[in-house]
Amino acid sequence: MYGYKTRQRILRKSIKSKMNKQTIKKLKTFLTKSSKKNVFFVHEPDLKKKDYELLKTCVEKNEVSTSGFYEKKLEKKLKDLTNAKYVILTNSGTSALHISCILSNVKPSNEVLIPAFTFVASANAVKYCFGTPHFIDVEKENFTIDTDKLSKYLSQILKRKKNFYINKKTGNIVKAIMPVHPYGHPCDMKSIKKIASKYKLKVIEDAADALGSFIEGKHVGTFGDLGALSFNGNKIITAGAGGAILTNNLIFANKARQLVSTAKVSHPFKLIHDDIGYNYRMPNINAALLISQLSRIKKILNKKRTLFKNYKKLFENFSDLKLVQEPKNCQSNYWLQTLIIKNKSNKILEDIIKNLMKNKIFVRQGWELMSNLKPFKTCPKMDLKSAEEIQSKIINLPSSSFLIR
Secondary structure, rough: OOOOHHHHHHHHHHHHHHHHHHHHHHHHHHHHHHHHHOOOOOOOOOOHHHHHHHHHHHHHHHOOOOOOHHHHHHHHHHHHHHHOOOOEOOOOOOHHHHHHHHHHHOOOEEEEEOOOOHHHHHHHHHOOOOOEEEEEEEEOOOOOOOOHHHHHHHHHHHEEEOOOEEEOOOOOOEEOOOOEEEOOOOOOHHHHHHHHHOHHHHHHHOOOOOOEEOOOOOEOOOOOOOOEOOOOOOOOOOOOOOOEEEEEOOHHHHHHHOOOOOOOOOOOOOEEEEOOOEEOOOOOOHHHHHHHOOOOHHHHHHHHHHHHHHHHHHHHHOOOOEOOOOOOOOOOOOOOOOOEOOOOOHOOOOOOOOHHHHOOEEOOEEOOOOHHHHHHHHEOOOOOHHHHHHHHEEEEEOOOHHHHH
16 A cells, blocks of 8 residues: 555646646647637637727727716616616726725724635725724635535624624624625525624625626626626726626715715816715726627627536546536626646645646636735634635636637
8 A cells, every 4th residue: 555645646646647648738729729829818808899999989089087978888788787776887896895895884893704715805995994804714616605604603703782793702893794706606695695684794795706697697796785896807808997886775876976986076166075085986998998898798608608618528537627617596607717626735736737837828726815815814714624625726727708719
């Protein structure tokens, strides 16, 4: 019998060999045939001639700043897609989250429940309000919040005080929960809303990855009190930079629109500001870039789903490799195609990534857990066993929609 270290070395060599001789060759052949490129990144914009034509029109009309025709048209198109009553455009997904935290009245001595496995913007938005992120665990299958584990955890650590619930350990009010739809895969919003109702939590949906993702026909970002979208350069469609707040609450919508516009009061000639506001509006030129992409969003979503199916077929004979797929009763936008290495060895993951990058396939590892980052190491957290296990097993594959013709 081989010892543990010897078995691990043999397994690494076996998987590394397979990735070199079989999968990498097939993967590169597939990618090259699809896009006629030699270098492949995780996600790139898929811009067409029509997109440039709208930008040209925007410049010719001299409507490049923070108000104009394309902004209003984009808000209408996003309402139609998401069925949100109100859409407020912002200059980034991060600013959309920040304003959502302000509207949720997140203050110092308040905590917001956030999955430990997310992009740093989720936690930063809470810190901007001087609140404290409280990190919670995720499921292993698609990295969404583990609601069963969370429910048990909150029943142990929270106690009611008047109209709020207090963390017994820190004495802080737990004010909100921020579910994240990672890589476009929807959370169990039904269970999250039950938890939020029980503990009187505001729900701020971080749907930055998830434009075009649905749960039983309802667009993500519209289940909570507020939702945030992102149109960053690496998203499923892009404004270069940009985001949006989704809400069905008129009071929130009006306040959000005021705050993103430097809290400026409407007046024919005076410059009056009645609150601490933020210069968070999306410029009209960014909206112009986004509109024509949004008009073909169904085609883009179909390409994303086809790409997932092609990858699934490519990896189906590898017992140690698994492609992440959408949860039951959900329609994911499959923003990033994500591979899980089932074996626990970090060395295997490093070997695979290095071999892919040598072949100019520039994949990336999953987000570092927020609880491991320097600004958040002292923040409260639950047992993060699943998040810690999956983080070292994830590879984000090239996922641009132009990989499918």
